[in-house]
Amino acid sequence: MADGSGHHQVVVKPPNIATDIHRESDPLVRAVDRVALSGAAVALASGFVLPFVEFRANRIVEGVSYRTWSVAGVWGWLLLAALAASFAAALLPRGLRGNSLLVCGVGGFAAWLFAAGAAATRLMPTNGSSARVSIAMGAWLIFLGISVVLFQGNQTSTINGGRAMALAVAGGAGVAAWFLGGLQQLSLVYEYQAQSDTIWTLTSNHIVLSLGATAIALVIGIPLGIAASRVTAVRATVIPVAGIIQTVPSLALYGLLIVPLGLLGLPTLGTLPALIALTLYALLPIVRNTYLGVSGVDQAVIDAGRGMGMRRGELLLLVELPLALPLVLEGIRASLIMVIGITAVMAIIGAQTLGTLVFLGWGSIAVDLVLLGALPMVVLSIIADQGMRFLQRAIVSPGILIREGQD
Amino acid sequence: MRKNWKGAAAVFAALASLTLLVACTSGTSSNPSPASAPAATEKGPIRVGSKIDGEGALLGQIILQTLKANGFTVEDKTRTGATKVVRQALVDGQIDLYPEYTANGPLTFHSDVEVDPSVLQSATLTYETAKSEDASIGIVWLSPAPANNTWAVALPKALAVSNNLKSLTDLAAYVNKGGVFKIVGSQEFFTSAVAFPAFEKAYGFKLKPAQKIALATGDTAVTEKAAAQGSQGANAAMAYGTDGTISALDLVVLDDPKGAQPIYQPAPTVRKAITEKYPELATILDPVFAKLDFATLQDLNKQVGVDGKAPKDVAATWLTAQGIIK
Numbered sequence: 236m237a238d239g240s241g242h243h244q245v246v247v248k249p250p251n252i253a254t255d256i257h258r259e260s261d262p263l264v265r266a267v268d269r270v271a272l273s274g275a276a277v278a279l280a281s282g283f284v285l286p287f288v289e290f291r292a293n294r295i296v297e298g299v300s301y302r303t304w305s306v307a308g309v310w311g312w313l314l315l316a317a318l319a320a321s322f323a324a325a326l327l328p329r330g331l332r333g334n335s336l337l338v339c340g341v342g343g344f345a346a347w348l349f350a351a352g353a354a355a356t357r358l359m360p361t362n363g364s365s366a367r368v369s370i371a372m373g374a375w376l377i378f379l380g381i382s383v384v385l386f387q388g389n390q391t392s393t394i395n396g397g398r399a400m401a402l403a404v405a406g407g408a409g410v411a412a413w414f415l416g417g418l419q420q421l422s423l424v425y426e427y428q429a430q431s432d433t434i435w436t437l438t439s440n441h442i443v444l445s446l447g448a449t450a451i452a453l454v455i456g457i458p459l460g461i462a463a464s465r466v467t468a469v470r471a472t473v474i475p476v477a478g479i480i481q482t483v484p485s486l487a488l489y490g491l492l493i494v495p496l497g498l499l500g501l502p503t504l505g506t507l508p509a510l511i512a513l514t515l516y517a518l519l520p521i522v523r524n525t526y527l528g529v530s531g532v533d534q535a536v537i538d539a540g541r542g543m544g545m546r547r548g549e550l551l552l553l554v555e556l557p558l559a560l561p562l563v564l565e566g567i568r569a570s571l572i573m574v575i576g577i578t579a580v581m582a583i584i585g586a587q588t589l590g591t592l593v594f595l596g597w598g599s600i601a602v603d604l605v606l607l608g609a610l611p612m613v614v615l616s617i618i619a620d621q622g623m624r625f626l627q628r629a630i631v632s633p634g635i636l637i638r639e640g641q642d
Numbered sequence: 643m644r645k646n647w648k649g650a651a652a653v654f655a656a657l658a659s660l661t662l663l664v665a666c667t668s669g670t671s672s673n674p675s676p677a678s679a680p681a682a683t684e685k686g687p688i689r690v691g692s693k694i695d696g697e698g699a700l701l702g703q704i705i706l707q708t709l710k711a712n713g714f715t716v717e718d719k720t721r722t723g724a725t726k727v728v729r730q731a732l733v734d735g736q737i738d739l740y741p742e743y744t745a746n747g748p749l750t751f752h753s754d755v756e757v758d759p760s761v762l763q764s765a766t767l768t769y770e771t772a773k774s775e776d777a778s779i780g781i782v783w784l785s786p787a788p789a790n791n792t793w794a795v796a797l798p799k800a801l802a803v804s805n806n807l808k809s810l811t812d813l814a815a816y817v818n819k820g821g822v823f824k825i826v827g828s829q830e831f832f833t834s835a836v837a838f839p840a841f842e843k844a845y846g847f848k849l850k851p852a853q854k855i856a857l858a859t860g861d862t863a864v865t866e867k868a869a870a871q872g873s874q875g876a877n878a879a880m881a882y883g884t885d886g887t888i889s890a891l892d893l894v895v896l897d898d899p900k901g902a903q904p905i906y907q908p909a910p911t912v913r914k915a916i917t918e919k920y921p922e923l924a925t926i927l928d929p930v931f932a933k934l935d936f937a938t939l940q941d942l943n944k945q946v947g948v949d950g951k952a953p954k955d956v957a958a959t960w961l962t963a964q965g966i967i968k
Contacts, residue, residue: 293890293948293949293950294947294948294949294950295863295867295887295890295891295947295948296870296890296891297870297871365948365949365950367950422950425950426950428952429950429951429952429955430952431952432952432954433721502734502736503730503734504723504727504730504731504734504736505727505731505736582723583723583724583727584723584727585722585723585727585728585730585731587721591694591721594694595694595695595721597861597864598694598695598696598859598861598863598864599695599696599861599863599947600861600863600864600867601950604950
């Protein structure tokens with residue numbers, strides 16, 4: 236899928252998957268929306284072959300699997316119909332395709348919610364037992380397929396306000412399935428209820444640690460990156476060292492920190508060592524991209540600045556940094572997303588993060604508790620990614636923006 | 643060019659304020675502001691920690707809610723981390739108390755001090771040893787619960803019944819006869835002289851390396867499920883005596899008639915500064931722990947581990963039923 240050729244007019248172009256997916260699916264390029272077609276096909280096949288939900292007599296015993304069509308009644312069949320319709324929509328002529336995909340995707344999403352709720356309602360015994368109904372592999376793949384269909388539909392839809400309408404319908408379906416469709420009978424919801432008093436603290440700790448580490452890495456990393464672009468000796472030390480740190484597994488890095496922290500009389504467990512380890516990890520992408528960005532500025536542009544009588548500081552602030560900004564922001568984005576993942580591991584050393592739930596779930600073989608910790612991390616990563624992309628579009632001069640394909 | 647400069651300024655300003663924000667929030671969460679320092683008549687705050695596992699969180703909640711009912715302000719730091727993490731937090735003074743198991747005193751925290759093996763066979767002597775060893779580093783042990791959460795061997799019921807295996811004596815005979823046996827346990831379970839090797843020594847059998855599956859972590863829910871499912875040919879598991887998962891997975895625990903394992907009774911461990919300030923802690927917590935016998939703890943653990951209830955709610959329900967909290 237990655238064409239990797241240089242038709243973007245930027246100084247340095249990191250590989251950009253989003254761009255390439257978009258290009259592939261561009262209605263002007265393709266007669267058939269292959270991406271949506273694959274998404275719908277995977278979802279449809281999963282719906283027929285793979286288990287939709289899993290029933291357990293209690294949270295730790297082996298489960299019994301049920302397929303979509305055998306357990307979710309009319310909603311199961313509606314879901315499969317919506318997936319088949321999405322598949323057909325992906326084959327439609329260009330003019331109709333986007334809108335049809337959007338409609339089928341939203342319908343599929345609503346049917347998925349109600350099918351999950353219907354399956355849970357049907358399988359859960361009415362007396363308050365410790366039985367559990369979990370969403371299984373097939374349902375996750377269907378969800379993924381529907382997301383792809385929705386994404387493609389959203390990109391190519393021509394309805395005015397189509398996105399807003401789709402969002403409203405999906406939201407409404409979510410609320411309805413929650414209150415009327417039995418969605419609250421799912422094991423994930425039971426796990427949430429058991430953790431409801433701590434999960435928000437864990438989430439906010441997770442955010443604070445991830446953002447904090449990235450922010451500190453920024454304060455240290457940008458000056459280091461600039462210094463590396465100016466002084467060969469700095470570059471020859473800082474970049475390899477940051478690279479080596481990156482290759483050290485997170486627990487081993489923590490192990491290496493214990494001795495110096497102990498000597499300084501600082502706590503060797505909990506938030507502080509986690510913050511230090513995370514900052515060290517976040518450094519490399521920021522330092523490297525700042526260095527690459529600043530050193531990659533065209534000499535002619537710098538000469539022009541000199542010609543205008545700029546001093547060194549002015550050159551840096553008014554010419555070099557603004558031109559390096561796309562790469563620097565890209566580095567921050569990479570750091571932030573990586574750190575959100577590694578913050579989970581820091582639960583092992585006593586930092587209370589979403590990883591705490593993951594380890595707790597793993598230790599008690601409660602798959603849904605693991606998910607309860609993992610899903611918010613996925614959401615955080617997506618928000619961080621989209622937020623940074625938004626920031627890139629908002630503050631980078633359009634002339635040097637790394638193209639996202641929307642232009 | 644002008645726009646770029648503004649953009650750069652905006653991003654740096656945004657990030658600077660972010661750093662500030664982070665600094666502020668983390669500052670307020672770690673130390674309460676001096677302005678809101680408690681009045682002299684108020685008791686606490688006491689920071690209650692616990693191990694991360696289900697039983698740890700449950701015992702932590704029992705302590706926390708009992709203290710609260712007795713007029714203390716408490717800070718919930720339960721599920722602090724694994725044993726090493728929570729113990730270090732207590733030693734460093736990041737928490738004020740947490741429940742620990744008696745044999746961990748001589749065997750884990752003071753393993754450099756030689757103890758007579760007979761000490762570990764006696765609940766009282768194990769407790770006294772843990773207590774006196776920790777006294778030197780300013781940690782006080784309150785009274786333990788009469789429940790022994792020691793290492794054990796669990797088998798699928800079908801295997802135990804068909805081969806008439808009730809105790810480790812039976813198991814030794816079965817293994818020595820060449821019976822099919824493969825056990826899942828933690829690394830520590832197989833290497834620590836007081837754990838599985840103690841069983842082998844006391845009952846006179848020896849497993850081949852291929853008969854042991856060692857996991858890096860000590861989660862008995864994982865080992866027990868592996869044995870129940872027969873993953874990798876396993877048909878036995880390392881278990882803890884008070885596990886609530888054993889019966890849910892249709893396993894049975896083999897008796898240890900020779901008492902080969904050390905005795906692990908849970909008891910609150912408290913920083914000395916706190917017990918000196920609030921000497922009534924012992925009179926408040928001792929009667930509560932006295933009620934936590936083997937069957938009670940196993941049942942409470944089942945509610946957390948098998949039924950998936952929140953440790954907080956399980957603790958509250960039990961404490962209310964006991965008339966300890968209202």
